[in-house]
Amino acid sequence: MWLLIQGFRYRPVSRSVFPERLPDDNTLPALDIFIMTADPDKEPTIEVMNTVLSVMAIDYPSEKLHIYLSDDAGADVTLCASKEAYSLARYWVPFCKRFGIAVRCPEVFFNDSKIDQQDSDKEFSQERQKIKVMYDTFKEKIKKLKENKYSCATRFQKTRQEHPSQIEIIREEESNSTDKEDFTIPSLVYVSREKRIGVQHRFKAGALNVLLRVSGVITNSPYILVLDCDMYSNDPSSARQAMCFHLDSKLSPSLAFVQFPQEFYNISKNDIYCAEIRQIFKTFWLGLDGLRGPVLSGTNYFVKRCTLYGARPGGTSNSEEKEISRLKHKFGNSNEFCLSLVEKSSHYFDEKITTYVNPQKENILTLASCDYENGTQWGERIGYLYGSVVEDYFTGFHLHCRGWVSTYCFPSKPAFLGNICFLNGISLFPEVTSPWFGAFVVVFLSSCIQHLREVFRSGRNLTTWCNEQRFWMMIGLTGQLFAIIDVFLKLVGISAVNFDLTNKTADKTQIKRYENGVFDFEGCSLMLLPATTLSLLNLGALIGGAWQMITQFIFSCFILALSLPLIEGIVFRQDSGRVPPRVAFWSLVLSGSIILFMFIFC
Numbered sequence: 280m281w282l283l284i285q286g287f288r289y290r291p292v293s294r295s296v297f298p299e300r301l302p303d304d305n306t307l308p309a310l311d312i313f314i315m316t317a318d319p320d321k322e323p324t325i326e327v328m329n330t331v332l333s334v335m336a337i338d339y340p341s342e343k344l345h346i347y348l349s350d351d352a353g354a355d356v357t358l359c360a361s362k363e364a365y366s367l368a369r370y371w372v373p374f375c376k377r378f379g380i381a382v383r384c385p386e387v388f389f390n391d392s393k394i395d396q397q398d399s400d401k402e403f404s405q406e407r408q409k410i411k412v413m414y415d416t417f418k419e420k421i422k423k424l425k426e427n428k429y430s431c432a433t434r435f436q437k438t439r440q441e442h443p444s445q446i447e448i449i450r451e452e453e454s455n456s457t458d459k460e461d462f463t464i465p466s467l468v469y470v471s472r473e474k475r476i477g478v479q480h481r482f483k484a485g486a487l488n489v490l491l492r493v494s495g496v497i498t499n500s501p502y503i504l505v506l507d508c509d510m511y512s513n514d515p516s517s518a519r520q521a522m523c524f525h526l527d528s529k530l531s532p533s534l535a536f537v538q539f540p541q542e543f544y545n546i547s548k549n550d551i552y553c554a555e556i557r558q559i560f561k562t563f564w565l566g567l568d569g570l571r572g573p574v575l576s577g578t579n580y581f582v583k584r585c586t587l588y589g590a591r592p593g594g595t596s597n598s599e600e601k602e603i604s605r606l607k608h609k610f611g612n613s614n615e616f617c618l619s620l621v622e623k624s625s626h627y628f629d630e631k632i633t634t635y636v637n638p639q640k641e642n643i644l645t646l647a648s649c650d651y652e653n654g655t656q657w658g659e660r661i662g663y664l665y666g667s668v669v670e671d672y673f674t675g676f677h678l679h680c681r682g683w684v685s686t687y688c689f690p691s692k693p694a695f696l697g698n699i700c701f702l703n704g705i706s707l708f709p710e711v712t713s714p715w716f717g718a719f720v721v722v723f724l725s726s727c728i729q730h731l732r733e734v735f736r737s738g739r740n741l742t743t744w745c746n747e748q749r750f751w752m753m754i755g756l757t758g759q760l761f762a763i764i765d766v767f768l769k770l771v772g773i774s775a776v777n778f779d780l781t782n783k784t785a786d787k788t789q790i791k792r793y794e795n796g797v798f799d800f801e802g803c804s805l806m807l808l809p810a811t812t813l814s815l816l817n818l819g820a821l822i823g824g825a826w827q828m829i830t831q832f833i834f835s836c837f838i839l840a841l842s843l844p845l846i847e848g849i850v851f852r853q854d855s856g857r858v859p860p861r862v863a864f865w866s867l868v869l870s871g872s873i874i875l876f877m878f879i880f881c
């Protein structure tokens with residue numbers, strides 16, 4: 280196992296970018312930004328809109344920036360809030376650009392107490408105050424939307440699981456405010472794909488593929504930034520940083536994507552659940568960057584559009600491949616979309632095409648329908664791939680296999696910051712006061728009862744039940760644990776398949792112990808260590824602290840009961856069948872150190 284991950288340490292690379300050295304703004308390529316949301320209850324609308332506003336205000340030519348918000352819930356709240364956000368953006372974006380605001384997420388900006396005190400510039404303070412009032416009104420409106428007090432949408436019958444596709448290009452003239460400032464702001468497109476009960480929707484990968492097609496016929500920017508809805512832009516220069524790689528003449532021809540790390544603003548002080556994902560983003564990805572590049576990590580990456588259409592680096596295509604009928608076979612039956620693949624382009628996939636067509640609404644809606652992908656190569660060879668629950672890793676590996684490379688951009692100021700919420704403030708086991716505690720107890724007890732019933736049905740008694748419970752725990756922590764490792768080593772060819780012949784001889788004392796129902800640990804190897812250490816740890820925890828909490832006490836007692844033979848074997852027994860002294864010694868050292876460590880540091 281140790282050897283397997285050494286590749287990550289072989290050639291770590293850390294990079295610096297100099298966005299100020301990029302060529303003139305009008306040579307910068309257009310950029311589509313995809314923001315993904317799926318549930319307005321679990322993903323607070325105000326947070327999603329903050330992400331939208333933060334990227335609308337990034338430091339990039341506004342006319343080259345197009346934001347697509349994918350709403351898998353098809354929620355009116357999200358659509359209406361997007362319109363409100365767009366109206367606010369007319370003031371927020373110019374304000375940010377004019378004063379060079381460092382963090383362009385409104386919620387973060389208005390909560391920054393440092394800026395409050397900094398009233399040196401009167402004009403700035405006045406403007407800030409004005410926008411703050413607008414932002415507060417905006418929040419109020421979203422609250423009302425949530426409470427169903429008003430709605431902007433024409434309500435038609437739809438639920439989260441079942442709704443027609445709905446696409447709205449929210450543009451300047453559609454906004455209802457009159458005293459707008461004279462300033463171009465990026466376009467915003469709301470996309471909610473069709474959902475039907477019983478039709479697989481392929482989660483995020485499915486939503487991303489719809490966005491690829493819809494954006495393909497609307498703006499068709501050669502580069503795409505993908506963001507989860509909780510990842511706001513923390514550094515307005517991120518797109519320029521990414522372009523330092525994408526426009527690098529040496530790197531660019533084989534570069535598929537630039538990955539930024541996932542970082543979070545609300546990591547707890549001790550981060551006991553390792554939410555920081557430190558090893559991945561602060562060690563492994565730097566190492567991969569020296570090889571073929573980091574793995575596609577779901578969010579915070581700038582990808583070259585054509586790489587997702589199945590192109591290969593340096594690959595030019597012949598005219599045969601450009602034939603619309605052939606393209607339709609792969610990409611589906613939309614003329615507009617297939618044209619977007621070849622239009623204004625001498626190559627099959629020219630990354631320089633940036634068209635802003637105004638397609639027929641009906642035609643774009645079809646691109647977001649449930650049936651569009653039937654019989655095409657979407658999800659198999661084209662777009663985000665469906666074969667895995669982690670579409671990002673899977674798709675990224677495929678890009679690498681097709682010859683593309685990726686780079687890792689890890690600036691000291693986080694480019695994007697997200698909200699870590701899982702397990703934050705949630706205990707690993709439900710607390711007694713939690714309504715989930717009931718569910719926990721039901722699952723635990725019913726699995727015990729089920730086992731008991733099976734034992735009784737086969738004519739055994741409570742002792743068998745106890746023994747089996749105990750044995751599961753022991754082999755789970757010893758034999759089975761090492762078996763998994765062993766099978767894996769065999770799979771990768773490090774250890775050969777072998778057959779361990781069972782030792783059929785036994786001496787008299789062993790037989791006696793067996794007959795008396797006494798566990799025999801004689802000759803056990805260090806493989807016993809996980810089981811013995813955890814048993815001692817449980818005992819330590821029981822004595823040391825579990826008296827404070829009755830449920831933990833009961834749970835610890837249960838484990839103690841199961842591990843009693845191990846404890847006896849370590850502590851009380853003197854016969855040759857006890858736990859071998861060196862195993863006992865190491866378990867004591869290990870569990871002792873863990874307890875000591877917890878005392879000191881937690």
Ligand SMILES: O=c1ccn([C@@H]2O[C@H](COP(=O)(O)OP(=O)(O)O[C@H]3O[C@H](CO)[C@@H](O)[C@H](O)[C@H]3O)[C@@H](O)[C@H]2O)c(=O)[nH]1
Pocket residue numbers: 315316317318322349351481482483486506507508509576577578668669670671672
């Ligand atoms: O049917 C779906 C399911 C999810 N999402 C969106 O996908 C994103 C990620 O979903 P989330 O529930 O937050 O999953 P995580 O476990 O946080 O996601 C991690 O793991 C995923 C799969 O590897 C990656 O895609 C993510 O970027 C990565 O943050 C969110 O913006 C969702 O709104 C959709 O749009 N449609």
Ligand SMILES: [Mn+2]
Pocket residue numbers: 507509
């Ligand atoms: Mn997430």
